[in-house]
Amino acid sequence: MADAVADLTRLNAHAMTDRLRAGDVSSRELVEAHLDRAEAENRALNAWLTIDRERALAEADAADARLAAARAEGAKLRSDTHPLLGVPVALKDLVSLKGGQCTAGSRILEGYVAPYDAHITERLRDAGAVILGKTNMDEFAMGSSNEFSAFGPVSNPWDLETVPGGSSGGSAVAVAAYHAPLSIGTDTGGSIRQPASLCGIVGMKPTYGRVSRYGIVAFASSLDQIGPLARDVRDAATLLHAVAGRDERDSTSAPVPVPDELLSLPASDDEAADALRGKRLGLPREYFVDGMEPETGRRVREAVEALEAAGATVEEVSLPHTDYGLATYYIVAPAEASANLARYDGIRYGRAVGPHDDYLADYLATRGGGFGPEVKRRVMLGTYALSAGYYDAFYVKAQKVRTLIKRDFDTLFAAGFDALVAPTSPTPAFRFGAKLADPVQMYLSDACTLPVNMAGLPGISIPCGLSEGLPVGLQLIGPAWSELELLRLSRAYEAVTASAAWRSEEPRDIGLLREPTTPTPVERVAGRSPR
């Protein structure tokens, strides 16, 4: 029985789709297997903030009924049922799910019950995907280690003493630890790609405007994008297809067609590998940043060799303003965050102190006690950067440098590069507490990802090997709306490295997750107070 459960949770979403359509397995069986695993292992990982068994099983039964009805009608299941029908999915806990909590990892939203579904939640429900629950995250998506969640840190299943990355740390761990084949994350400066890299999975940040953010807790509105996390490229493409596209409730969601080819990336490795032939790729030298862990750099250079061996040309290129990305980002993102987070006033929803007669004291207490340290730092930075006397010096200056960063990319794509390849993160997973003392050190975790958000471009992280037993991610960056091409190239890289020894490695601490002696992540960090 235990083996059967293990088998089902180790299937990727595509394999689940095939077995569901063939009638070999029911959605209820799949969902129960994942729920059992998630419930048994969450103590050791803290990846989930909510697991809703009752809701998930009801959705699974509904999916099974839809599959049975399609079969009874003699429908061509491949074309008439959605590939996600009956497949389990995890949502980051900033995606509204009607009737459920939506904390965004913050005390200030504790007790808040979402009165509506996000656009992507509606899309997933329409597809028949089964939402298992909501995953842990850095508070308001601000962080690169998941240590800034108000509900405790998350352990990385590759090494339980290390962080999973952030801010979508819970979503990455849920997929890496086989609690779900698919999850949704958000990426403002690297929050999908960096945890995907640190957890050894695939994570994509689509083009700004590709996915509607209606019903998503906002952090920095000119940067935030929603995207998929999965264990392989085809699964990520399927999930992206399900959620992408114009929605009039988010006026920044673009009326750009979503290619159906996302659903038909080649399953055959031989066929998939063809996508690299004749492609021109750029390797930006600035992304091999100071302080990069040497093994990480080596893995990326080995990946480049594999791309070349498959027929791509890789040229070293320059993105000269890369080094200004961090400062630019840490003006623009906090400025937007300080405005977005002004809504948490303790009046209409969320944590409230009061109402008393002194409304100002109520605000100060509600917000001062409701936000954690990183959120306060960013709200302070943003308020400062936007305040009288500093607006031009900081905010306008940063917006101008943002133009220069974007032009760096535009220049290369105009010169004919199909995509850029780079490291996703300068280091593999780091130990709890390693970057808490100095906020700038934490921010540097995103040095290779945040310029992509500044330019609004799509980027993907795919596993490319291990450094001392911990996963390393390869990042591919493309021009706006090139998700399909990026996924084809990623699938091709996956195909040409399909037999690499590192691909058979499992997260090495996965055997400890059910041991009663394994400490919880909260116990691991006890006594080291986050600042």
Place this chain on the structure above:
Amino acid sequence: MAGLSHADVEHVAHLARLGMSDEELARLEGQLNHIVEQYTKLAELATEDIPPTAQTIELENILRDDVARPSLEPEEVLSNAAEREGDYVVVPAILGG
């Protein structure tokens, strides 16, 4: 660029409506100054002739027809409020008094 003084930090905290202890403010003062130091790097770049970028996709003036449509259930929305009276949210008086 000059850094933030203790008084600046207090002032910004007040603008942001963040109530914090003296200890928290003191810690923030050091951290914020360390972060703001990174900003000085931007002064290396001449940007007089560079237009600012506020958003990266060229969508402008997105409009839709103004038609009535179902909205959220008042009961579900109001149930999140700290204090209510009927279909109203109770707030402290901010005028007079």
